[in-house]
Amino acid sequence: MSLVQQFIVAFLLITVFGACKSKKYGSEEGYIVVKEQGSFAVGGTVVTAAGKFDPIADGAFNPDNQSSAGQTLHGDHAFVVYQKPVHAHHLPLVFWHGYGQSMRTWQTTPDGREGFQDIFLRRGFDVYNLDQPRRGNAGRSTKPMHITASPDDQLWFGIFRLGIGTEFYKGVQFSKDPKVLDQFFRQIVPDTGPIDFEVNTNAVSALFDKIGEGILVTHSHSGGQGWMTAVKNGKIKGIVAYEPGSNFIFPDNEVPEPIPYVGGVLKGLGYPMAEFKKLTKIPIVIYYGDYIPEQPVSNPGEEQWRGALIMAKRWRDVVNKHGGDVTLIQLPEVGLKGNTHFPMSDLNNIEVANLMSKWLKEKGLDR
Template structure:
């Protein structure tokens, strides 16, 4: 095979720039103004412009994380930014508002910081704790995944606070990323991970002509529930906490989105919830946007991402489920893109992207709004 993808990625010449976008001026009680909700963006572009693919990639990180997740893995190896640059993609990496290099604003509510023990249990050393049936097979984290190991320590050091109000966070990220899409001005492939998973759907909802496709890496879920580090009420809009467009319209999600329990097909899976109606409401602005949901075999998401996919399909979305074990990629957890075999996973996603590239459901001249 010659050079590995990682070695090739290291050699990809590219241009780099950074900027801030979005936000609004807010007046305080003294009558002074501060900018809130702005977002840091890093733009990476292959130097060989003749080889750049037509659709840029936008990467949106998960909870307590930042855009560093895509740049360098905690073991020091190049991340997905390097891999996809090597494939000819132009990239936009963001720190969601109130996170990392996107300033936090006093007065927006309580913040969350997860202890190292929780990160070990859920992300890096889940095979030690076996909190879900698939956890025992987690083998792809580099090192022991516990405090004191240098890879874990670097990973935990890169974590940041996040605001507790997820609807507020999603709304702020939607607004800032929408401003970014408008600035880019042509269709973009949007990646979202975990708590950042609703953002691509929210972007597709308000800018369907600017979202070419969505790669959803173990998105927040399952629908109307939340299984993760902390137990909180589930997403009232099914796939998001912030409002999203349905047809017929949803005024009160609790009243309008009646649900029913769907039994899981196997004992190692969790039951899920779909819309109860025989004529379910449709996510009309997402119907023409292909979605790839990627699930790792050792993650806690392996229990319930099946229901997220079924919910999307029920709502009229063209959703494909890539279960990594189905393509003989084994041992990965929720942070699959920083694990030892991350380039293998990226290569499988790349296959799907290439397939979608020939499907011109969206063109640069298509309307940018609904």
């Protein structure tokens, strides 16, 4: 072997070894070494139209006058992107987005930093990031829906607790660069079909059937669906819920009084005790951010989260009363100030992730 060849081999060995050993394990810097990655659809259904398909018949390939006779439609599946690091923990993390969102919630933050998908990949977890049925990359719906195009950015600016109108809250953990806000608004996506909890939870349950035991990480609207999926599928071994807003499951005879708030009423869901008790068998943690009022206010965007937090505390108490293990953490009370409805992508998302890592360790879910 020539000196040049020896030099090339030595350089490659040093580069590979350096990549594998870059920084310390769990660092937020350096290379991410991935041994496997990919994507797939899971769950869903197939609709078959009556009749016989005729490729020559009029309208068979006319988009404006298409004949569906004898044809099929594959839809209502979830779409999943996954990555697996070297030396992974035993249990993977499954990330599920909230209302009007997609897997973008967990990816690169609006200001360009790493999101939870990459943060927890660095920390040694297999990560599965999904678009629920009839949303994002899983947009093929078996039910029709009219999609509007009404301007509503300021509505979501308030509901997502960045501020009011176009004015940010004081101390908010979100960049005030207009380009960052532009990126944030552009991650909102429409539903391509009616929201159907049975369709959604069946698809996510099918994902756990495919990958085996794991930890479900939900956000907002997927929080309640997360409880429903855990009732269906015992392969969910823990749940991390960021800002769940509805569909808290109670025993049939212990559903609390509805919580009225400006703009609506929040109700609990009654389940048979045998189904409800399944939620007492796994550890669950709930996180809420900042700017949630303690008393009724006139702003519906703030008010709905006051109601959600009250209901979440009632739910925690009932689950724990029946032998469960639910922890509820309000980030301002543990020193993290200014968090929005999206703590996983706020400016302090590393500190938010550290809390989750600590909880996973305490519950033995990071083995």
